[in-house]
Amino acid sequence: MARxxxxxxxxxxxxxxxxxxxAGRPIVVFNIRGEFFALLNRCPHQGASLADGLLTGxxxxxxxxxxxxxxxxxxxxxxWHGWEFDIATGQSWFDPAKxxxxxxxxxxxxxxxLVQGPYKAESFPVSLEEDYVVVDV
Amino acid sequence: MSTTLxxxxxxxxxxxxxxxxxxxxxxxxxxxxxxxxxxxxxPERWRSHFDTYGNSFRQPFVGADLWPKPxxxxxxxxxxxxxxxxxxxxxxxxxxxxxxxxxxxxxxLQVLAPTGSNQRNAEYGxxxxxxxxxxxxxxxxxxxxxxxxxxxxxxxxxxxxxxxIRRHGRNRQFAQVSVAQRTLEPLxxxxxxxxxxxxxxxxxxxxxxxxGFNGHAAVPGGGWCSYYAESHHLIALGMxxxxxxxxxxxxxEEFPTLKVVLIEGGLSWIPSLRWRLDGLWQRLGRExxxxxxxxxxxxxxxxxxxxxxxxxxxxxxQQRQLFEWIGWEQLLFSSDYPHWDYDxxxxxxxxxxxxxEKRKLSYDNAMAVFRxxxx
Numbered sequence: 442m443a444r445x446x447x448x449x450x451x452x453x454x455x456x457x458x459x460x461x462x463x464a465g466r467p468i469v470v471f472n473i474r475g476e477f478f479a480l481l482n483r484c485p486h487q488g489a490s491l492a493d494g495l496l497t498g499x500x501x502x503x504x505x506x507x508x509x510x511x512x513x514x515x516x517x518x519x520x521w522h523g524w525e526f527d528i529a530t531g532q533s534w535f536d537p538a539k540x541x542x543x544x545x546x547x548x549x550x551x552x553x554x555l556v557q558g559p560y561k562a563e564s565f566p567v568s569l570e571e572d573y574v575v576v577d578v
Numbered sequence: 579m580s581t582t583l584x585x586x587x588x589x590x591x592x593x594x595x596x597x598x599x600x601x602x603x604x605x606x607x608x609x610x611x612x613x614x615x616x617x618x619x620x621p622e623r624w625r626s627h628f629d630t631y632g633n634s635f636r637q638p639f640v641g642a643d644l645w646p647k648p649x650x651x652x653x654x655x656x657x658x659x660x661x662x663x664x665x666x667x668x669x670x671x672x673x674x675x676x677x678x679x680x681x682x683x684x685x686x687l688q689v690l691a692p693t694g695s696n697q698r699n700a701e702y703g704x705x706x707x708x709x710x711x712x713x714x715x716x717x718x719x720x721x722x723x724x725x726x727x728x729x730x731x732x733x734x735x736x737x738x739x740x741x742x743i744r745r746h747g748r749n750r751q752f753a754q755v756s757v758a759q760r761t762l763e764p765l766x767x768x769x770x771x772x773x774x775x776x777x778x779x780x781x782x783x784x785x786x787x788x789x790g791f792n793g794h795a796a797v798p799g800g801g802w803c804s805y806y807a808e809s810h811h812l813i814a815l816g817m818x819x820x821x822x823x824x825x826x827x828x829x830x831e832e833f834p835t836l837k838v839v840l841i842e843g844g845l846s847w848i849p850s851l852r853w854r855l856d857g858l859w860q861r862l863g864r865e866x867x868x869x870x871x872x873x874x875x876x877x878x879x880x881x882x883x884x885x886x887x888x889x890x891x892x893x894x895x896q897q898r899q900l901f902e903w904i905g906w907e908q909l910l911f912s913s914d915y916p917h918w919d920y921d922x923x924x925x926x927x928x929x930x931x932x933x934x935e936k937r938k939l940s941y942d943n944a945m946a947v948f949r950x951x952x953x
Contacts, residue, residue: 487921487926489922494655495655520655521654521919522918522920523648523649
């Protein structure tokens with residue numbers, strides 16, 4: 442596993458996503474309310490690009506006449522056949538035990554931590570004053 | 579070590595690596611950029627009618643689907659042309675995203691909307707069908723030799739349908755004659771036979787794509803079903819019904835060269851329907867002496883089935899078993915580009931096929947069924 446600096450945190454605002462090639466793999470990084478998550482950009486069904494999917498949540502049952510819409514912005518729906526995955530874990534909604542998309546650890550790190558190394562230069566000059574998104578691949 | 583910041587915009591929908599083998603795709607959906615695009619292909623007499631009455635789909639709601647679809651335009655979310663317009667409306671983008679990378683040698687267009695085949699104003703329906711056919715020639719098949727059109731006709735007005743088939747029948751830019759899936763009478767009935775005669779005379783198969791109500795409730799079981807997920811399956815039952823009708827009415831005794839392509843109708847029901855019809859014919863065949871041979875013979879010789887959407891069968895070897903039961907010669911690869919339940923030719927089949935099997939399914943069978951460029 443190597444730590445790759447892929448972007449400044451300002452490059453991926455909350456609610457947004459960005460696609461990178463890291464160590465030869467297409468990886469999509471999401472910012473959910475300030476936390477970063479990374480998934481392999483290949484749906485386990487037929488390989489579609491999850492980066493083009495719809496960010497959504499779940500409508501869960503509740504009392505008649507009411508609905509509860511939960512996990513908003515935490516679920517990615519494949520742009521092709523609509524398979525849904527929990528961005529935080531890569532687990533699929535319909536078969537969490539066996540069907541999942543590969544996920545990678547992603548986090549924000551300050552420039553100060555990064556210059557101490559080790560980090561992989563997929564990357565760019567790191568400034569001490571800024572914060573960066575780092576993905577472990 | 580440091581390199582420069584990755585500043586290029588994030589790529590979306592990475593272009594797939596070029597698939598090696600050439601394929602025939604039997605189901606591609608072009609869409610007009612705007613619903614009024616076909617107006618220019620209508621004769622003057624019908625233009626103001628079109629402006630006033632538009633195009634109806636003979637279903638309960640105007641301008642809305644009965645059930646919410648999983649995606650706008652029932653399409654993949656990554657199929658919007660960068661130049662604007664809905665998925666399937668831009669030929670250049672269709673080439674870039676689909677025809678080129680997947681090495682599509684021939685693609686058969688299926689126009690779902692607009693449509694004229696469910697119009698009760700029969701003359702208007704015929705005019706719409708002619709306009710749609712002219713639109714295909716002018717904006718798709720005439721510009722891209724790999725694409726071939728579906729000759730849409732008003733099957734409920736067989737005279738007009740025959741006239742339209744004669745108008746374009748010799749034009750190799752059309753691959754098949756297209757009729758609605760749900761017809762007013764079961765499709766094997768004699769009122770539709772002039773259409774079969776004309777199509778067969780031109781070596782054009784009848785292509786039937788799923789969908790459309792044509793005034794009928796979607797369900798063989800009676801009434802309108804509640805959910806899209808429910809209705810999506812019931813299409814397959816409609817296909818079974820029309821196949822059974824064509825066999826039982828003796829269509830293929832009368833038209834021994836006629837071919838029928840069922841598109842997007844599902845696959846798993848085919849073997850069981852064949853067994854069931856053979857059993858019925860053995861016991862009840864006296865009622866239908868015009869059905870001279872077992873139904874499975876007619877099905878094997880005259881019906882062809884597009885593969886999309888491939889069922890998500892649990893065990894890959896079961897999918898192989900299903901294909902063997904259906905018969906390798908009857909399967910035609912289709913992608914359904916750009917719809918949401920699209921099949922990628924590289925990943926849709928979960929079991930390993932031999933080179934020969936893959937070639938039949940992806941190419942050879944379609945080349946035998948459709949006349950494309952043969953004289």
